[in-house]
Amino acid sequence: MAVNRLWICSPAVVKLTLALIALCIAGYIVGPPLYWHLMEGLATVTRSSSSSSFSAICPTCVCDCSSQPLLTIPEGLSNTSFAGCAKHEPGVSEDTEKRYAELFSEELRLREAEAAENQRRADVALLESKKITSQYQKEAEKCNSGMETCEEAREKAEAALVAQKKLTALWEVRARKRGWNDGVARNRGQSQGSVQSS
DSSP, X not given: OXXXXXXXXXXXXXXXXXXXXXXXXXXXXXXXXXXXXXXXXXXXXXXXXXXXXXXXXXXXXXXXXTSSOSSOOOXXXXXXXXXXXXXXXXXXXXXXXXXXXXXXXXXXXXXHHHHHHHHHHHHHHHHHHHHHXXXXXXXXXXXXXXXXXXXXXXXXXXXXXXXXXXHHHHHHHHHHHTTOOHHHHHHHHHHHHHHHHO
C-alpha cells in the first residue's frame, strides 16, 4: 500500500499529469478553430474537385437584396413622418450646410484664438525666464568678481602678515642683541599697568 502511494506522488507522475492537463487545455483552446479551419479547407477542395456535380444538383441562386428592405414594418404600425426626414430639400439642406460652415469657422476661430493665447503665454514665460536667467548670471558674475576681490585681499593680507612677522622677528632679534629680556619686559609691563590703574 505504501509503495503505491509513493508511486502516485513521485515527481515523474506529477510532471506527466501536469503535461496531460496542459495538452488538454491547449486542445480545448486551439481545437475548435483548427477544426473549422480544416473543415473549410476540405470543403473548398471538395467543391473545386466536384463543382460540376454540385451545379447539377443545386442551381446557382440569383438574389438581388438591394431592392428589398431589411426589415418590413406592418402598415398600421409604420410612422410616415420619418419618411419626410429622408427627403432632400434644397433650401433646408443649404441652410443646414451654411450653419455647419459657420459653426466650423467659429470653432476654427476659437481654436486659433486659443492657440494664439497659448503662444503669447509661452512667449511671456520665455521672456520672464530669460530675464531671470540674465539676473542670475549678473548675480553670479558679481559674486565671482567679489570672490576674486576677496581672494586678492586675503592674499595681500597674508603677504602683509608674513612681512610683518618677519619685521617683528627682525626687531626682536635686534632687541635681544641689545639686552632685552622677555621676562623683564613683561614684569615692567605689569608693574606699569598696576601703577596706571592705581
